[in-house]
Amino acid sequence: MGETIRKVCVIGAGTMGAGIAAQIANAGVPVLLLDILPKDGADRDAVAKNAVARLAKAQPAAFMSPAAIKLVETGNLEDHLDRIATCDWVIEAIIERLDLKQALYARIEAIKRPGTAISSNTSTIPLDRLIEGRGEAFARDFLITHFFNPPRYMRLLEVVGGPATDAALLARVSDFADRALGKTVVRAKDTPGFIANRVGTYWLSVAVNAAMDLGLTVEEADQIGGKPMGVPKTGIFGLIDLVGIDLMPLLARSLTETLPKGDPYFDTVRPLPLVDRMIAEGLTGRKGKGGFYRLDRSGGGKVKQAIDLASGAYRAEARPPRLPGAAERDLAALVALPDKAGAFAWTVLSQVLGYAAALVPEAAADIVAVDTAMRLGYNWKFGPFELIDRLGPGRLAARLRAEGRPVPPLLDLAGDRPFYRVADGERAYLGVDGAYHPIVRPEGVLLLEDVKRASAPLLKNGSAALWDVGDGVACLEFTGKMNALDGDVMALINQTVPLVQSRFKALVVYNEGSNFSAGANLGLALFALNIAAWGEIEKLIAGGQQAYKALKYAPFPVVAAPAGMALGGGCEICLHADAIQAHAETYMGLVEVGVGLIPGWGGCGELIDRIVKAPGTPKGPMPAVAKAFETISTATVSKSAAEAKALHFLRRDDGITMNRDRLLADAKAKALALVPGYAPPPAPEFRLPGAGGRVPLTGAVRDFQKKGLATAYDGVMGGELALVLTGGDADLVDVVTEQQLLTLERAAFMRRVRDPRTIARVETMLETGKPLRN
Template sequence: MSGIRKVAVIGAGVMGSGIAAHVANAGVPVLLMDIVPEGATDRNGLAAAAIARMLKTEPAAFMTPRAAKRVEACNVEDHLGRLAEVDWIIEVVIERLDAKRALYRRIDAVRRPGTAVSSNTSTIPLDAVVDGMPESFRRDFLITHFFNPPRYMRLLELVTGPQTDPALAETVADFADRRLGKSVVRCKDRPGFIANRLGITWIQNAIAAADDLGVPVEEADAIMGRPFGIPKTGVFGLVDLVGLDLIPHTTASLRAALPPDDAFHDSYREMPLVSRLIAAGFTGRKGKGGFYRLNRTGGQKTKEAIDLASGAYRPARKADLPELKDAKGPRAVLDLPGRAGAYAWRVIGATLSYAAGLVGEASDDVAAIDEAMRLGYNWTWGPFELIDRIGGAYLADRLARDGRPVPPLLAGLDGRSFYRVENGRRQVLQPGGGYRDIVRPDGVLRLADIKLGREPLLTNGSAALWDIGDGVVCFEFTSQSNALDEQVMVLLGKTIKLVKDRYKALVVYNEGTNFSVGANLGLALFAANIAAWGEIEKLVHLGQQTYRQLKYAPFPVVSAPSGMALGGGCEILLHSDAVQAHAESYIGLVECGVGLAPAWGGCTEMLGRWQASGTLPKGPMPAVARVFETVSTATVAKSAEEARDLLFLRPDDGITMNRDRLLADAKARALSLVAGYAPPKPVPLTLPGSAGGLALRMAAEGFARRGIATKHDLVVSGELASVLSGGEADILDTLDEDAILELERDSFMRLVRTEATLDRFESVLETGRPVRN
């Protein structure tokens, strides 16, 4: 099998259609099939409706609407023969053995030999699903368990059988890795595999313990969330997110499949409350609510939480647990007196104990189990990384004191940790006792690995510079949320001088959740409150000059964003020679939302890009209008592909699907630019002047009359209009970068002095959103 060029997905439900959408995101055509409902006028109606639904889904299933055109609606009655066209068939039908086996017999009759066939089952072992199928089918069969939503969840659990062709399994794994952006974790053929077997155990323990100990759902989520590196949804919020109705279904499958002596059964509890909620349509966020809901009575939106004892909703309240703030680390939380510590220990003790028992059962690899939980449930630390933080001896001793079995893996630690760093390499403990190096797949380069046992070339409180080999260095933001401040600019200036003298190229990259959320608003608000206007203007000017130095440096600069790249984070991309973006990059100039206009060259660069794009009518006004529309509305691209449409990325900028491959791809792109490199030449801009600015302000006033723009929006958009149109310039004048940067700087300083802009700063810092004033 030479590669995967076309895919079929059978089953157009939420999961199947999501998988089809993500295959289409990878640029691969997909046949999406489902049954023909009785009496249907459109025989492809179920698949067609699924495609239409995904175009409206939030968060978006497609990276751009164009991707939907790669998904073809089909049905299994008329089009099953078309499976001969594809290289991979993914079954995503009901979790019933009889239904799956009947479908496999039909698939086997029409597919080409060597075509991969996989099931997305989350609980049924492979051996059971292919029982009775011919050897030729079993050779081409495997389980590929995606997590929902398939576009965003990076984990793919892969299970092969004793007869599965290893080369075919490798082809599927490589496609899932490079094209779909998945971290492929190989699991043993056991019920629930890794992530759901452990994750459902954790959820059951957490719900039962909250019920037994009288812990309100808000407190349970606060305890079970950030202190243990678990998303702030905690457990009850997570169940609402994935759907209450999925939990009993998965639990029932695991109860039926796991042997009676498995510790999973110890965590099981009949939950009549959950059954009542599901029966009444309270299935979580996709339904009328779940453990939490929004009560819209009387036109108001009031967040409510359920009382586990009575089953009645009450107003949600913030967890009153000041002791959590003082607890330093997960072990300190386990030692807290009262019900907070008791709840934490009851859940985490049982979950980590169960995880230790899965080594050799679900997987022989401790690191694989950790990877599955980090990516499948968004834990910051996998269970064994968490054990290292808590202390293996502490965990074993406390389990023993409670009279609970101590898994042999924990009992045999003998003071060792599961992970260690030796000779600059991270190693993991093997079940047999020795350590092995953690080896990354070819093409994977992690900054965290590079930093082990090394010192940065340059560093300060907000950034660091690392040598990543082959004459390339990596500039890393290290401030909170990777916000940009004076220290970032100072170190970037020093970096430019160092690279010029000693290195070939520079990559701007980090492994935070977000590339950068923009300038540090807290520092700006503090400076404004003490009227330090000179300091604010100094930082604006420093940012402008530093980014210009970056743009015209005598060596290639490649930025590699992932997550949010907003405001100043976007502007550093605009000043780079090339961008290698993770597919899930959300890029935009959002300054207008907080009451400012972009001032680190964002306006200047976007004007230049749109005027040079060749996609707009001739004349100065079309590019100005397009940039005004994008920037005044604080538009953020919802994917790297969409960022190309908005020209935050150029057409030839690269997109990497797998986050773990981003740094290696960016480094390769930087090296490809070294030979014969010459910095870009400044391009003067012809702008429409005051008449153009007036036209833009009139358009903004029209939005205000329709109730879309607020009073301060008009002030901000008026300043933006002045910058983009060239201020008082004549329509025949050309302006160089210095002139437009001066307009940006003056506009910024006028806006930052307004009370309404400072109110927006304060609102963002307190609530995460600007006030609409």
């Protein structure tokens, strides 16, 4: 599991280098961050120190916890380069100048221990040129590790080894990057731009040129080249704004200097006066004064504008009409449109997919590497070869031939066969040898998508399913939109408990959606509110409480494995599990107050119980209640799994998995470890402060109201929450049972759903995705 890498050095404290150092620290590994001496000032380590200070305040956060920041040691290249002798991996992330990199490597070679990995984060300079003049031992220990920005959130890591690179060292670094840093490692060949940037830069160039040639607006280009092609909602011009318009000429220059003559990329490089003018005027995208899109704040408002590609003038953003027929979801229908939309789609897809097909095996050994690189490096929903399958390889090749354009050999080899196929429940890809090969997962990776492809569900309804994931472990999966929770989920939980009891050892609650669960189905709730179906609503709340407690007290271990958002009811089901194995990027919170509600599925009691039992919590009934009130009343959401521990959503001994693809296997292992001698937990008994404890809680809300930080309805919500958390009418000496707390939760929930102000909050959340402050 990467244990051989105990300390890492990153040289270069720019945006990328400092970000890489932060992610290494997030993994709990000490890291030394070095940079040049400052031009002035007494602190010789100021460059690296300032970089860490900036990252500590950055949003989105680069560090997962305050503890991670403390793992970064700073220094400078003149005084502290000798410290790399204590490191197992040295990552060079300085500017893209070959002479500076080679001079640095000469200094490193004289100091490093044999077997210490040395890698460059370059994306443009060939490996053999980087190590010119270095000895055989240095060459054996050298590789390229190309991270993507921001390093914490971008999962792709392209790894390139040279002919002399030690295979064991390359495997050791790759394994550490996979397990400890959470990266999906893609082996690339030593070619310019490697895989993702080679295809991605070509794609953006083709798309920008085609939009200008066809007279499209930026909104039209982003609509056609966005969702229908599986591109993030930024589209093309929005993505360029995000990464920085000033990067366009830099990427063009680096690729034109290194690509072989005759590469199709050269056909896309041409003068772009509009882009040159925008860069000169500071219109470099989101980091500048605006880009292809900008917010016009003149007059005190916020009006989104888009640039006119012909005149260069800004105008109000204009959303294009929807694409006709099936064009939004069917690529073949999209490229067949007899208008400029179809022409643009065909121009982009035919050129980019053809280019990607021509890069195998030149830049990557197989199509899986290309597809993975584009999905994770550019957030495409489908890789190039998956897009070709959606178009039809044979149809794509036939149209290219009809237009007199070259057909890549790999596309010719496929003929009418798909690049991917499923046989006997196993997904396979078409190799350059013309045969299909199984997609082999790394050791220790278990994906539910593979299980589902090879088997049928044990139980299934419209919102959930139960699967056998092997070794006596079952997996409960949510399947609705945003994995929202409803009566069907609760019904399936009630079916799951007896089935698992009779046939399995343990249960994991897990899914492979972008988010574990955004909570209760608000659309369904709003419908029930609008028709005043109070009985049905209370039935759902009571049913959820009963289902979650059935999981908690089941005669087998239950492990929750959240990733992404685990909000409201999604957080509550985790709180009822025996243990949690969370992905590092888990964002947990009891957020119900944002829609005018109180956690109703047992979250209040479970959070209090965790806080009471957490090491360091002061004794007495008030500290745990006050902490729970603060967390729930402010709808606090953790920004990482590490922060979820600080908020007590995770216990101290709950696990954190860095690599998303390893989460199910880790959760399954945790569940099996709990099986020997397992007994359900005893029901908690709460000592709550009663009416006297409500006074300081509601007083705090009133103080916030006086400062304008809380609304009138926030005060009502605070009172309801305080009533539940303090035990209602209980006296300080009374024991409050779990069931009594559930009754208080349910009663408070039902009082709030009848209030028009709650209905307004729910409506606003559904319409805008943002809370209403009423």
